[in-house]
Amino acid sequence: MQPQRVWREIPQRYRLEAGQCRKCKKIFFPPRLKCPDCGGEAFAKLRLPTDGKLLTYTVVHTAPERFAKLAPYGLGIVELSNKVRLTVQIVDVEPEELKSGMPLRLEFRKIHDVGHAGVICYGYKAVPA
Amino acid sequence: MRPVAVIGVGLSPWGELWRSSLRDLFAQAALKAIKDSGAPRIDSLLVGCMSGGLFNSQEHVGALVADYTGLKGVPATRVESACASGGVAFRQGVLEVASGASDFVLVGGVEKMTDLSGDGATFALSTAADFDYEAYQGATFPALYALMARAHMDKYGTTREQLAMVAAKNHDNGLLNPNAQFKMKVSVQDVMNSVKVAEPLCLLDCSPITDGAAAVVLAPVELAAKLKKGPLAKVLGVGQAADAMALAQREDITRLEAAELAAQRAYKMAGKSPKDIDFAEVHDCFTIAEICAIEALGFCKPGQGGKFTEQGHTALKGSKPINTSGGLKSKGHPVGATGVAQIVELVEQLRGAAGERQLSKARVGLAQNMGGTCGSSVVSILGREGK
Ligand SMILES: [Zn+2]
Numbered sequence: 001m002q003p004q005r006v007w008r009e010i011p012q013r014y015r016l017e018a019g020q021c022r023k024c025k026k027i028f029f030p031p032r033l034k035c036p037d038c039g040g041e042a043f044a045k046l047r048l049p050t051d052g053k054l055l056t057y058t059v060v061h062t063a064p065e066r067f068a069k070l071a072p073y074g075l076g077i078v079e080l081s082n083k084v085r086l087t088v089q090i091v092d093v094e095p096e097e098l099k100s101g102m103p104l105r106l107e108f109r110k111i112h113d114v115g116h117a118g119v120i121c122y123g124y125k126a127v128p129a
Numbered sequence: 130m131r132p133v134a135v136i137g138v139g140l141s142p143w144g145e146l147w148r149s150s151l152r153d154l155f156a157q158a159a160l161k162a163i164k165d166s167g168a169p170r171i172d173s174l175l176v177g178c179m180s181g182g183l184f185n186s187q188e189h190v191g192a193l194v195a196d197y198t199g200l201k202g203v204p205a206t207r208v209e210s211a212c213a214s215g216g217v218a219f220r221q222g223v224l225e226v227a228s229g230a231s232d233f234v235l236v237g238g239v240e241k242m243t244d245l246s247g248d249g250a251t252f253a254l255s256t257a258a259d260f261d262y263e264a265y266q267g268a269t270f271p272a273l274y275a276l277m278a279r280a281h282m283d284k285y286g287t288t289r290e291q292l293a294m295v296a297a298k299n300h301d302n303g304l305l306n307p308n309a310q311f312k313m314k315v316s317v318q319d320v321m322n323s324v325k326v327a328e329p330l331c332l333l334d335c336s337p338i339t340d341g342a343a344a345v346v347l348a349p350v351e352l353a354a355k356l357k358k359g360p361l362a363k364v365l366g367v368g369q370a371a372d373a374m375a376l377a378q379r380e381d382i383t384r385l386e387a388a389e390l391a392a393q394r395a396y397k398m399a400g401k402s403p404k405d406i407d408f409a410e411v412h413d414c415f416t417i418a419e420i421c422a423i424e425a426l427g428f429c430k431p432g433q434g435g436k437f438t439e440q441g442h443t444a445l446k447g448s449k450p451i452n453t454s455g456g457l458k459s460k461g462h463p464v465g466a467t468g469v470a471q472i473v474e475l476v477e478q479l480r481g482a483a484g485e486r487q488l489s490k491a492r493v494g495l496a497q498n499m500g501g502t503c504g505s506s507v508v509s510i511l512g513r514e515g516k
Contacts, residue, residue: 009261030262056283056382058275059328060267064255065248067267075272075327077377085377087263087276095328100283111265123265 001112003119013123014108016050018084019043029084050106051129052080059095066112074098078106078126092127103129130227134353135345135362135511137166138473141239143310143341143461151178151185151241155194158342158466159237163198166346167356172231174198174205175222177214177238178465181207183253185244194237209465211257212414214238215343216468216498216507220367223509226347233352237344238469250338254464257501259375271335271415273376273502275327278417280382282329284432287420289329291435293320295416296333296458298444303455305445305486310339310461320416334416339461343470350514359515362476365401365493366510368394374504383432388425388497388506395508396427401493403427406510408478408488409449409495410471413456419443422497423451426508445486453478453486468498472509479513 011017012030019031023040029048034041057076060067067073074090076098088106090098104126111123139161141154149157155176163171174195181187195205208218215238222236242250255264258273281287297317303309315333323333353361370390373379379386396402403426411426413419420434428449429437437443443451454460454474457467475494477483483491492513499506 056276056280058272058279058330059325060269060272061325061327062251062269062271063267064251064264064269070267072325073267075267075276077276077382087266087268087375087377089267100279111267121265 001119001121002117006119006121016048016106016124018046018048020046027082027084029086048084049081052078052104054090054098054100054102054104055079055085056100057090057098059098076126078104088124088126090126105129131229132350133223133226133347133364134350135364135472135476136168136348136353136357137162137164137346138476139165139344140308140470140473141342143308143339143463145243146340147243149340151181151187151190151239152193152197154241154340154342155237155239156197158344159198159235162344162346163235168233168346168348170233171200171203171235172233173225174200174203174235174237175208175218176205177208177218177468179209179211179214179240180253180256183256185241194239200235210505211500212412212464213468213498213500213505213507214465216471216496216509217369217505219345219469219472219509220369220507222347223364223367226349232349234347235344236347236469237342238466239342240463240465241340242338242463243340247338262375269327271330272327274415274417275330276376277382277421277502278329281417281420284383285435287435289321290317291439292329292334292416292420293317294438295413295419296320298438299413299452299456299458302445302453302486303459305484306455306460307484309455309459310337311459330415330417336414336457336462339463341461341463341466343466343473345469345472345476360480361514362479362511363514364509365512366395366397366399367507368392368398369505369507370394371505372503374501376502383421385421385425385499385503385506387503388422388499388508391506391508392426392497395510399510401510405493406449406495407490407493408453409451409497410454410456410474411451411497412467412499413452413458414462419451419456426495426497450488453483453488468496468507471496471498472511475511479511
């Protein structure tokens with residue numbers, strides 16, 4: 001992965017920056033230029049909360065090469081306390097202990113080892129709260 | 130808009146075909162379809178191809194396949210909508226004929242997937258998801274469908290066995306299809322005991338990696354009726370829709386909203402409702418996908434897809450036969466070709482030419498094709514006209 005591709009996502013991956021539609025108040029992660037709900041084009045910058053719950057999950061056994069070392073790993077959709085949802089790995093828990101509805105917290109973690117350009121890719125993962 | 134008919138169909142061999150290239154596969158299917166059609170000329174070519182670039186380091190697929198099909202000079206357009214590329218190309222072809230812009234349109238689909246290693250193919254397919262927010266996190270395609278499966282099980286009580294029944298049923302149908310890639314009997318137990326890919330999905334819940342192509346020739350009904358004796362496979366309706374790319378951004382993870390919308394549009398154009406459909410080919414890239422698809426198409430109530438399957442309604446001899454061809458699961462899934470191959474199956478059933486898997490009642494058929502986790506979907510309804 002080329003550095004610029006990783007770099008430009010830093011606001012989202014490191015700081016969980018979302019956009020809130022000024023008109024209808026809906027929050028989007030990642031941010032958008034146009035609100036699909038009300039058509040609004042003005043957004044406020046907002047930082048997502050880190051607490052949420054597990055909506056649905058899987059345990060990935062056949063992983064892409066860059067995640068092969070981690071398999072089997074938990075992956076799920078987390079709904080944060082403000083209703084925003086994101087797809088995340090779930091770590092620091094045995095895969096068989098995963099359960100829909102379980103409380104989780106987002107943490108800043110390494111996502112893959114090293115991209116093609118030698119950059120380490122960081123981001124968020126979920127851990128049991 | 131002029132009414133449109135499918136006057137010719139063709140398939141290349143499907144499988145792991147090391148001797149066949151992207152261009153050869155396409156030409157094999159296209160030449161068969163043109164011959165079958167009896168069309169005096171081809172005015173335009175559309176080709177569904179998801180990723181010539183990643184699979185074969187080959188973009189500009191439209192011009193390439195036109196050249197090797199002996200159609201130099203025609204407008205050649207490549208259509209991309211991930212695994213729905215073929216179905217979307219078909220809809221574009223129908224609109225092109227209906228508008229009067231062209232009379233005889235060749236619509237093909239092709240994917241040459243085994244030029245890459247398994248991991249390379251997994252990566253190429255993962256680009257149909259939201260790369261920066263799904264694949265980046267370690268989501269694979271089976272993993273995303275597994276998230277849908279788990280949510281469906283949690284919400285509606287769909288069982289692991291019911292998922293496996295989809296695969297077993299489609300392999301039973303594939304056994305009767307000489308063109309299927311995996312002609313083998315698979316039991317519910319076999320599916321559940323196969324190696325875990327992304328829980329709850331196992332290897333036999335997943336469609337395979339396939340090289341293959343499919344093609345059809347379209348013509349306005351007035352010209353088709355002069356060319357062809359016997360009944361015509363008429364296009365009654367087409368519909369297409371897009372949804373949020375990322376699964377996490379859908380309101381209901383268990384619903385295929387793009388497929389629902391595409392179906393509503395196709396039903397409206399055709400003047401048909403779900404009960405008028407005699408049989409359907411649906412996009413069973415994973416077993417859960419077929420369950421969600423039959424719900425989206427209105428064949429059963431939301432959440433009842435598993436039960437509907439378990440009750441045998443979707444079997445070859447059931448009340449609503451689904452994937453008589455064997456589906457993506459057994460017939461194979463060369464992603465760009467799949468949507469066109471679904472139309473080929475509809476036409477063969479409508480013509481009464483489906484051999485051992487021929488249905489006794491096949492007057493109106495429906496094809497549902499989707500890209501990614503249903504970030505896009507297209508639905509086509511065909512009917513048999515005349516005697
Ligand atoms: Zn808004």
